[in-house]
Amino acid sequence: xxxxxxxxxxxxxxxxxxxxxxxxxxxxxxxxxxxxxxxxxxxxxxxxxxxxxxxxxxxxxxxxxxxxxxxxxxxxxxxxxxxxxxxxxxxxxxxxxxxx
Amino acid sequence: xxxxxxxxxxxxxxxxxxxxxxxxxxxxxxxxxxxxxxxxxxxxxxxxxxxxxxxxxxxxxxxxxxxxxxxxxxxxxxxxxxxxxxxxxxxxxxxxxxxx
Numbered sequence: 001x002x003x004x005x006x007x008x009x010x011x012x013x014x015x016x017x018x019x020x021x022x023x024x025x026x027x028x029x030x031x032x033x034x035x036x037x038x039x040x041x042x043x044x045x046x047x048x049x050x051x052x053x054x055x056x057x058x059x060x061x062x063x064x065x066x067x068x069x070x071x072x073x074x075x076x077x078x079x080x081x082x083x084x085x086x087x088x089x090x091x092x093x094x095x096x097x098x099x100x
Numbered sequence: 101x102x103x104x105x106x107x108x109x110x111x112x113x114x115x116x117x118x119x120x121x122x123x124x125x126x127x128x129x130x131x132x133x134x135x136x137x138x139x140x141x142x143x144x145x146x147x148x149x150x151x152x153x154x155x156x157x158x159x160x161x162x163x164x165x166x167x168x169x170x171x172x173x174x175x176x177x178x179x180x181x182x183x184x185x186x187x188x189x190x191x192x193x194x195x196x197x198x199x200x
Contacts, residue, residue, distance in 0.1 A: 060162070
């Protein structure tokens with residue numbers, strides 16, 4: 001993410017409008033996914049981990065049984081970049097049945 | 101973990117003495133693992149997830165890049181059970197190079 005640039009508030013608003021499950025929390029993009037059980041939750045994390053590594057853009061996330069809370073931001077720009085929204089959208093795809 | 105029983109404070113102290121990397125935090129067993137990078141950190145989580153699922157005893161945990169924070173407790177007994185210490189010891193094994 002060497003070329004990441006910080007999105008403006010207006011850009012963040014526009015991007016956020018496309019991702020209904022996500023909210024802003026302390027300047028970070030946040031979503032809670034709830035799955036059927038731990039196997040489904042961790043299966044999601046494993047898939048998302050591969051995408052994150054491929055993008056070289058990694059989530060802050062936590063897991064308690066069937067729940068996964070994801071927070072995204074771009075450290076290098078001190079805010080949100082396009083990569084956060086790309087990863088968020090990928091996670092939505094990967095979550096399939098996971099509802100937030 | 102149907103037969104889990106809550107360990108006494110003395111039992112917890114004894115068990116804790118065998119696990120140098122772990123501390124008590126708000127009644128839970130806590131350790132922070134630090135790995136070389138995200139691949140190592142998530143590799144640890146994947147291995148630990150399989151063990152947790154096999155034990156039917158799941159961690160509360162979070163991951164930020166190369167760091168994994170684990171908190172263990174046994175909901176059913178409102179405290180710590182033997183399973184928490186078994187899982188903690190297994191995680192230490194799995195972590196290999198991970199230092200906390």
